[in-house]
Amino acid sequence: MAIPQCLICRLAVISHSVDDKYNMDPQVSPNPTFVTHLECSKTKEHYEAGQIHGLSKAGAPLLVRYDLAALSQSLQKKHLEARSPDLWRYREMLPVGNPENIVSLGETMTPLLPSSRLGGKNVFIKDEGRLPTGSFKARGLCMAVSMAKELGISRLAIPTNGNAGAAMAAYARRAGMEAFVFCPDDTPETNMREIALQGAKVWGVNGLITDCGKIVRNGTEPVGWFDVSTLKEPYRIEGKKTMGLELAEQFNWQLPDVIFYPTGGGTGLIGMVKAFDELEQIGWIDGHRPRMVAVQASGCAPIVKAFESGADHAEFWKDAHTVAAGIRVPAAIGDFLILQGIRETGGFATAVDDGAIDEARRKAAELEGILLCPEGAATYAAYLKELKSGRVTTQESAVLFNCATGLKYPMPAVNDTLDHHKPVDYSLLV
Numbered sequence: 001m002a003i004p005q006c007l008i009c010r011l012a013v014i015s016h017s018v019d020d021k022y023n024m025d026p027q028v029s030p031n032p033t034f035v036t037h038l039e040c041s042k043t044k045e046h047y048e049a050g051q052i053h054g055l056s057k058a059g060a061p062l063l064v065r066y067d068l069a070a071l072s073q074s075l076q077k078k079h080l081e082a083r084s085p086d087l088w089r090y091r092e093m094l095p096v097g098n099p100e101n102i103v104s105l106g107e108t109m110t111p112l113l114p115s116s117r118l119g120g121k122n123v124f125i126k127d128e129g130r131l132p133t134g135s136f137k138a139r140g141l142c143m144a145v146s147m148a149k150e151l152g153i154s155r156l157a158i159p160t161n162g163n164a165g166a167a168m169a170a171y172a173r174r175a176g177m178e179a180f181v182f183c184p185d186d187t188p189e190t191n192m193r194e195i196a197l198q199g200a201k202v203w204g205v206n207g208l209i210t211d212c213g214k215i216v217r218n219g220t221e222p223v224g225w226f227d228v229s230t231l232k233e234p235y236r237i238e239g240k241k242t243m244g245l246e247l248a249e250q251f252n253w254q255l256p257d258v259i260f261y262p263t264g265g266g267t268g269l270i271g272m273v274k275a276f277d278e279l280e281q282i283g284w285i286d287g288h289r290p291r292m293v294a295v296q297a298s299g300c301a302p303i304v305k306a307f308e309s310g311a312d313h314a315e316f317w318k319d320a321h322t323v324a325a326g327i328r329v330p331a332a333i334g335d336f337l338i339l340q341g342i343r344e345t346g347g348f349a350t351a352v353d354d355g356a357i358d359e360a361r362r363k364a365a366e367l368e369g370i371l372l373c374p375e376g377a378a379t380y381a382a383y384l385k386e387l388k389s390g391r392v393t394t395q396e397s398a399v400l401f402n403c404a405t406g407l408k409y410p411m412p413a414v415n416d417t418l419d420h421h422k423p424v425d426y427s428l429l430v
């Protein structure tokens with residue numbers, strides 16, 4: 001059933017059902033998956049698609065592989081023009097087989113904001129705060145939950161520093177699934193409350209995200225939930241991959257020179273590298289790659305330490321602390337993939353302290369009217385730091401990821417008041 005394309009459906013992301021979107025252009029088959037198999041990111045061993053998988057036997061993340069030759073026959077750039085501006089426009093490059101399994105809250109494309117006052121005419125902020133639940137975690141979790149639905153799973157659990165739990169809860173409830181969420185007990189209050197309000201069971205745990213991860217892992221057997229931890233299931237990375245697809249399209253298929261990515265578990269960085277590889281294989285981009293820069297906080301910088309010491313894996317970071325909760329991840333299961341992605345693209349890893357993060361947040365809001373989250377502010381702080389160090393230049397086009405809406409995070413208090421019963425001295429106001 002092909003529905004006529006109208007102006008409205010291009011403007012309003014969810015004005016038609018996703019099913020309709022899949023059928024909007026008749027060139028593309030209604031059952032569009034090109035997935036061939038899953039592959040262990042360490043041993044390259046193959047795993048069957050269409051089955052429930054966690055980590056590989058080697059304990060490493062599984063990556064989804066596609067028949068890219070067939071895909072490139074079926075999908076052309078011009079097909080995108082007629083599609084809704086959301087992440088499902090890249091559906092052939094995504095794992096969901098049956099469009100009826102798509103769980104959507106309107107995953108809109110996010111703007112790429114030129115921000116020349118932040119350091120040069122080539123700086124762009126990719127503002128991911130516009131996504132459902134206010135963070136880019138929606139990209140990963142809409143894919144994981146859709147795939148869980150496709151595979152018949154109905155009970156999900158996740159360890160989280162906040163935003164992943166919020167996205168998981170929202171999509172799980174949208175799909176009518178049960179959601180169990182475990183956060184460090186100092187997770188931003190807004191996160192814990194939105195998770196609870198979105199119908200999940202949520203606990204504050206007196207430890208870090210790695211301790212929450214242990215609780216989820218050990219509960220798999222007795223409770224029978226499915227563990228949707230970062231990279232422990234194969235599909236969140238496919239959702240995060242759409243950041244790379246979107247960037248490529250927004251830059252008219254010529255990628256920028258450098259990408260600053262706030263790195264916790266690293267799903268987005270790994271996902272974008274995967275996106276660029278796949279786009280090159282289908283002939284949509286050339287071999288030019290952005291240098292990938294992993295940004296961490298100096299209070300929790302395991303990837304920076306590993307990068308600088310030349311190691312392939314990162315050591316557990318003790319006493320992790322930073323205001324940027326989303327990147328307070330002392331150990332990442334995909335550490336070797338993050339390090340590979342950085343090194344293969346000629347990028348690097350860098351850390352900024354909380355003072356620089358707060359200052360960068362204030363500056364971006366003041367100079368450009370863009371309210372960053374602390375993790376997004378960390379990318380701007382890192383950009384400024386590396387302009388100074390000379391590792392990047394203002395000649396290079398740079399993308400800074402604002403990963404969540406700044407509105408979720410505490411802001412400095414406002415103390416100025418006016419008494420409307422008294423005459424106002426306007427000369428004091430300007």
Ligand SMILES: *Cc1c(COP(=O)(O)O)cnc(C)c1O
Nearest residue numbers: 163263264265266267268326375
């Ligand atoms: C999860 C998160 C990050 C880190 O993203 P990864 O892809 O897991 O490295 C950064 N910032 C915010 C706000 C987050 O929620």
